[in-house]
Amino acid sequence: STSDTKITVELLRQLRQAMRNTKYIAEPIQAYIVPSGDAHQSEYIAPCDCRREFICGFNGSAGTAIVTEKHAAMWTDGRYFLQASQQMDNNWTLMKMGLKETLSQEDWLISVLPENSTVGVDPWIIAADQWKNMSKALASAGHSLVAVQDNLIDAIWMDRPTRPSTQLLTLGLGFTGLTWQDKMTALRSKMAERKISWFVATALDEIAWLFNLRGSDIEYNPVFFAYAIVGMNTIRLFVDIKRLAVPTVREHLQLDTPSKVELSIQTAPYESVFTELQAVCASLGPKEKVWISDKASCALMQVIAKAHRSPIPYTPLCLAKAVKNATEIQGMKMAHIKDAVALCELFAWLEKEIPKGTVTEISAADKAEELRSQQKDFVGLSFPSISSVGPNGAIIHYRPLPETNRTLSLNEIYLLDSGAQYIDGTTDVTRTMHFGSPSAYEKETFTYVLKGHIAVSAAIFPNGTKGHLLDSFARQALWDSGLDYLHGTGHGVGCFLNVHEGPCGISYKTFADEPLEAGMIVSDEPGYYEDGLFGIRIENVVLVVPAKPKYNYRNKGSLTFEPLTLVPIQAKMVNTDLLTQKERDWVNEYHRQCRETIGAELERQGRKEAMDWLIRETQPIA
């Protein structure tokens, strides 16, 4: 462990005390689960919701902590093994998910708990489907899962921040392609098709998308804390009422002059969703059904009586949001062009500055942010920049801190995974560079990763194919040499929304995976990581587009990907002998597009040095 490690002896003592304190619970509980998310199951969360980080120190985006009377364990996946082991002290056991020998949370609890134990969790921050699985597994072993209404972390968290309530931004048709009224009508027609009376929206990005509103309550994610309940003639929006005082917001939502009764929005405080949903459910006819995501909080799910509940893995909003319309696609393209301009400038600058020995992971990331912020309609970063040198690159979701900050040099690989929010779109790009002379092994592994990146990007596949079927294409070259990487290959990307969104992706994990369709946008980001030495990742954001291969089996049609990210891939890192002619052609065609599209914009913006860098970095490879 390093200076980054959180000392948790006292906190664990306090939490265990709370677990026995009848102020919070009728009977002592033998274990307390601290999930990662907030009441909306957000991946990135506001500071007031960072309860798992507070109790164990690990601040990655995914992880669940469980504390029993004697043990404390934290589950996270391969992206975070190194980081978690550095951030947690010896009171904690790191449970490495994805390894065969690692027990699941349920099995671990069953193995450590005394007979007839009670396990507690805050019902607002555990998803309904997780509650169900956990509850069932514990019951089968004679234990029980109980909802603890007072959050026990909050009870011991003295300086817990308040919930943010930032200013709302309204988006016009030029950015969204559809009015919120259009989206509401489409939602209701899907409800009618399935004979659904009410829909409860709980995911923050879905609510932002539906109302064409954005906020900045959560860093990197332009969302705002809200719930919505939609009926065939009713729209209820639950949000801090103060935020609705702004005239542009009132006008956008037609709060004062609704055009039609069924498009009139009733607003209510954020906290009142529970009682309002109770009221809605109390008035339901015997056959009426309520749609709610099975990832909604257990607290809300349980408000809806089982007979009325229709839990769905993906809401109609999630599916509609994933398929971008022409306006959104155009916006995403513009955002990626601006983003590429900033990165070309950055890399040109780095080349000049690194030999002076003054550029660090943090200052490089800051420079990238500064250059991005000069671009039109920049809002902020889309996630914390992973700016990592040498061994830090092997920490898959590394975030440089003063105590880990390395200096960029001519001797070590530099990996930069970063992205931004622009009003017209969201970006996410990773480039791995060497500013001196890469070793043969570094080039070899980089080239395997590149082969995987190309295999996915150039793949042609039938309409209706799920992304997980493409995941192995990204790994084939690595597997052939006995190598692999312990993360998925790609995730859905929102349009001026969350940089990670469902319901599609490219991963060996098959549970969150709807078929790919033209208009969907995902990342393609295979990697290779050598603990203690370096990390390699090559990531583009790509658009699913129709393909026109030679034949058309059963008129099913084919799809492929079009890269939206247009930033050169460093040829110096490539061992061209390991590429096939088709792969070399792909690289050259990709670089031709970078030069053409980004070159035009660099010229328009008069950015000469970046232009020279772009021209040089896009020379055809032999």
Add this chain to the structure above:
Amino acid sequence: STSDTKITVELLRQLRQAMRNTKYIAEPIQAYIVPSGDAHQSEYIAPCDCRREFICGFNGSAGTAIVTEKHAAMWTDGRYFLQASQQMDNNWTLMKMGLKETLSQEDWLISVLPENSTVGVDPWIIAADQWKNMSKALASAGHSLVAVQDNLIDAIWMDRPTRPSTQLLTLGLGFTGLTWQDKMTALRSKMAERKISWFVATALDEIAWLFNLRGSDIEYNPVFFAYAIVGMNTIRLFVDIKRLAVPTVREHLQLDTPSKVELSIQTAPYESVFTELQAVCASLGPKEKVWISDKASCALMQVIAKAHRSPIPYTPLCLAKAVKNATEIQGMKMAHIKDAVALCELFAWLEKEIPKGTVTEISAADKAEELRSQQKDFVGLSFPSISSVGPNGAIIHYRPLPETNRTLSLNEIYLLDSGAQYIDGTTDVTRTMHFGSPSAYEKETFTYVLKGHIAVSAAIFPNGTKGHLLDSFARQALWDSGLDYLHGTGHGVGCFLNVHEGPCGISYKTFADEPLEAGMIVSDEPGYYEDGLFGIRIENVVLVVPAKPKYNYRNKGSLTFEPLTLVPIQAKMVNTDLLTQKERDWVNEYHRQCRETIGAELERQGRKEAMDWLIRETQPIA
């Protein structure tokens, strides 16, 4: 429809009458489900269990029929679309599974049933997991699923055959590598590990494997109708008692002189499993658990109270059986050598005979069986031979009948998918040949299929990889040209057991898929089918073996496949320009092995013509 079509007007009238007849049910039911399987969820079934075929005419291996007051519909997958549409008359609607527009059984029932309907099914022939899903879906729409104890098909099936009870064959250590006592001990140690008191074995191949016994109750599958219930000190075998009168069987099972109390087998009639399981369950302590497959019949599952029930997707027997031991691997290799000898002879014979115009699909299949039957320890075929010429090849699970029988010629592609049971192993091989001059298009598509076959066979992948992650490798070359095939790429293969077995395979379907391990045996069989023209499939049975690539990421180790099937792949069908050098090398190395291994056996058996054919067909390609 053809002369193969079954006329079902009268049968459906009788079934609908039975659905209202209070002799069978207290209240009329509005729909009756006729699943494909028997009480053991066997894929291949005895004639007395072919109820779905009896009611609708479709005799493929997978399909479910549902009859309502007004409708009759039958669900099957892409392998069988053509066959089912030919075998069913106009009273039936073919529900094409896997197509986006096709409703699931549940959704279809909900769409056609009147309010508050009752759907009936025989609880012995519906798997517990299917019952659960169906019951839940129907309940959510206000309907209910009920168990109908008397099978309504049997009620109208006048000449229903009786249940077979064939002679049992005992297998010694030289074939099994482990005594049944060893297997019992291993099973009990897994039960102890998981604190399980009882295990109920319901799958026929698992029972045959556990006791090192074989039967021939079901054509092609060397199994016998039985159940077993295993406790820590008890073994109960439920089987037609007459079969146990044979001295060799009594001795094998130590029925008269058990070596130890806990290895003493109590035998009881097949039908008594229900009451005996009730008795076992009645005597359970409060914490005792019973293991049973969630694919066991609903009837047996419901005997076990929920508190005692521990349903598992794969039983420990299923997992143990899938990983072949050294004796079994050796046996499988021997079986495949003998099988290849027979096929080399067949193909040499076909070359000579086809020009005379006297060989048909049926006579070619018969000849293959005759040649196989000359090999040592031949028992029978492992499935009905798919011997198909030209357009018949596009019917994926075609079986030649007198009325469909085509003559082999120099103008059409011939596809033969066949296999045998030998006492030492089970085979399954597909070769696609042209005895004249294939067209450019036939060669092109054959070559794509070959590229897919090689991509899987030569794949190197990390230990612990699930088979579904390899499925796309088989499709990549086809996808690149807009082509595909609507079946999985591979299935597990038993050792002198079922030719299809779980729990691993290579398929885009991810639900029945345990990680691949060294010692597992699967098929590799991509294909391409052009309705009305031809079918192509190239199938080898392959053994999972450790691989030794250049690196070993995180000491995880790598795996690859070793072909057990050693029958030349027709070079005439290959467009070598479409192969990479690596692929050409693979073909040449494969043919070198065929020549070496099968050549030695042909020589030993003095089969000169087949030898000449083998030598010619294994010339290196350029």
